[in-house]
Amino acid sequence: xxxxxxxxxxxxxxxxxTGSFTFLNFAxxxxxxxxxxxxxxxxxxxxxxxxxAWRVISLFxxxxxxxxxxxxxxxxxxxxPRMEIKPGIIAYPLKVxxxxxxxxxxxxxxxxxxxxxxxxxxxxxxxxxxxxDASDPDATRRDxxxxxxxxxxxxxx
Amino acid sequence: xxxxxxxxxxxxxxxxxxxxxVASVGLLRLPDLYTRMHAASKAxxxxxxxxxxxxxxxxxxxxxxxxxxxxxxxxxxxxxVSSHLLAKAAxxxxxxxxxxxxxxxxxxxxxx
Numbered sequence: 001x002x003x004x005x006x007x008x009x010x011x012x013x014x015x016x017x018t019g020s021f022t023f024l025n026f027a028x029x030x031x032x033x034x035x036x037x038x039x040x041x042x043x044x045x046x047x048x049x050x051x052x053a054w055r056v057i058s059l060f061x062x063x064x065x066x067x068x069x070x071x072x073x074x075x076x077x078x079x080x081p082r083m084e085i086k087p088g089i090i091a092y093p094l095k096v097x098x099x100x101x102x103x104x105x106x107x108x109x110x111x112x113x114x115x116x117x118x119x120x121x122x123x124x125x126x127x128x129x130x131x132x133d134a135s136d137p138d139a140t141r142r143d144x145x146x147x148x149x150x151x152x153x154x155x156x157x
Numbered sequence: 158x159x160x161x162x163x164x165x166x167x168x169x170x171x172x173x174x175x176x177x178x179v180a181s182v183g184l185l186r187l188p189d190l191y192t193r194m195h196a197a198s199k200a201x202x203x204x205x206x207x208x209x210x211x212x213x214x215x216x217x218x219x220x221x222x223x224x225x226x227x228x229x230x231x232x233x234x235x236x237x238v239s240s241h242l243l244a245k246a247a248x249x250x251x252x253x254x255x256x257x258x259x260x261x262x263x264x265x266x267x268x269x
Binding site: 022067086087088107110133137 | 181187188189
């Protein structure tokens with residue numbers, strides 16, 4: 001996290017030196033700072049920083065892809081003349097245990113195909129998920145575990 | 158160049174409003190609150206975000222673009238939270254799942 005701060009500071013320095021605080025110039029400075037940090041990654045120990053940044057980005061890309069897919073699925077479902085749905089609530093045993101990880105996972109689940117977080121048990125071990133197709137709960141649980149939960153653990157551990 | 162920008166933003170606007178339409182059709186057709194939240198939280202968010210992106214593409218001015226993108230980010234942050242809270246509140250006051258539901262693994266937890 002401190003390397004991220006250094007990154008922002010370098011970008012601010014770039015904005016100050018070039019004398020223009022527009023968003024585009026700051027973004028350019030940010031990219032330059034990433035490049036500068038990658039040159040000295042062996043010395044400042046930022047190797048992990050880059051692979052982590054990449055994992056956060058890949059989590060974000062997965063999220064956008066799943067969001068588009070889920071909106072599409074809902075659209076198809078809603079517009080099909082005979083809606084045949086088997087909704088239900090599924091208990092999902094959580095592997096992540098920190099508050100913000102559970103929050104991210106619950107939010108991501110809500111915005112992805114066919115699932116909606118309803119509640120977290122008091123001991124924070126079980127997430128209750130409403131699925132629009134709950135005919136195969138094990139497949140749903142496997143999808144969450146192999147998809148978002150694994151990505152979240154890669155990005156934040 | 159200008160025509161391309163206009164076409165792209167028109168396409169985003171059109172697709173976005175289609176998703177918003179689908180979300181409202183979903184609210185009418187789906188059987189219970191929980192399934193309706195699916196339509197509202199996904200197709201609705203998607204529609205609003207696409208329309209904001211259309212605005213960003215169309216304006217071409219940094220202030221408007223950054224505010225439109227901030228709008229997208231806040232939509233993505235808040236839509237799941239509100240639908241989650243609605244579903245949780247509905248469940249805790251005893252709003253039943255529709256009879257087509259196949260399972261409810263939360264029921265034993267609530268009875269305790």
